[in-house]
Amino acid sequence: MKLGIVTGRVISTHKVESFEGLKLLLVQPVDENLENAGDPIVAVDTIQAGTGNLIYYETSKEASRVLETLMNPCDAAIMGIVDELFVKNQK
Amino acid sequence: MILGKVIGNVVSTISAPGYESKKLLLIQPIDPDGKPKGKSFLAVDAVQAGVGDFVITLDEGNSARSILKEPNSLTIKLVVAGIVDEISL
Numbered sequence A: 001m002k003l004g005i006v007t008g009r010v011i012s013t014h015k016v017e018s019f020e021g022l023k024l025l026l027v028q029p030v031d032e033n034l035e036n037a038g039d040p041i042v043a044v045d046t047i048q049a050g051t052g053n054l055i056y057y058e059t060s061k062e063a064s065r066v067l068e069t070l071m072n073p074c075d076a077a078i079m080g081i082v083d084e085l086f087v088k089n090q091k
Numbered sequence B: 001m002i003l004g005k006v007i008g009n010v011v012s013t014i015s016a017p018g019y020e021s022k023k024l025l026l027i028q029p030i031d032p033d034g035k036p037k038g039k040s041f042l043a044v045d046a047v048q049a050g051v052g053d054f055v056i057t058l059d060e061g062n063s064a065r066s067i068l069k070e071p072n073s074l075t076i077k078l079v080v081a082g083i084v085d086e087i088s089l
Helices: A061-066 B061-068
Strands: A002-010 A023-030 A041-045 A054-059 A076-081 A084-087 B002-011 B024-029 B041-045 B054-059 B078-083
Touching (some): A002 A041, A023 A076, A041 A061, A061 B061, B061 B078
Parallel strands (some): B041 B078
Antiparallel strands (some): A002 A054, A023 A041, B002 B024, B002 B054, B054 B078
């Protein structure tokens, strides 16, 4: 799982049928210092995360298990909102 | 499995079902000499590892679920499966 910051929401009305009713959020991957760590991705949200939240997300086929119908494809899903992040100073 | 060092942890009260009781550790992958190598990631702890421990992290969903005795409905991929005492090269 990786850390990310929700930067926006993606509204899509014309999409594959299995995405119907799913909330799609724009996520900027960040590292432990909250610096950008890759290109933004679109992830399915099932826990009502909002813009600005620091979240953690899972990718690959695993992500689709958060959706009711197992055979429902998605490759990135938000798993939770971070309340506190403790990082031991590296240097 | 991935060699890594626990560099932090995450406290999260709002999460997907099945994650409420899980302890989330922030792992920095390392090379066998202990130097950081690659991007950090989050893993679920299964061996009570703490910050500063060197650990091995398993990176596959079905194995992760069987370690944690979780049903198929839990999205999970990375589980800290062991604390490293020593690496002899």
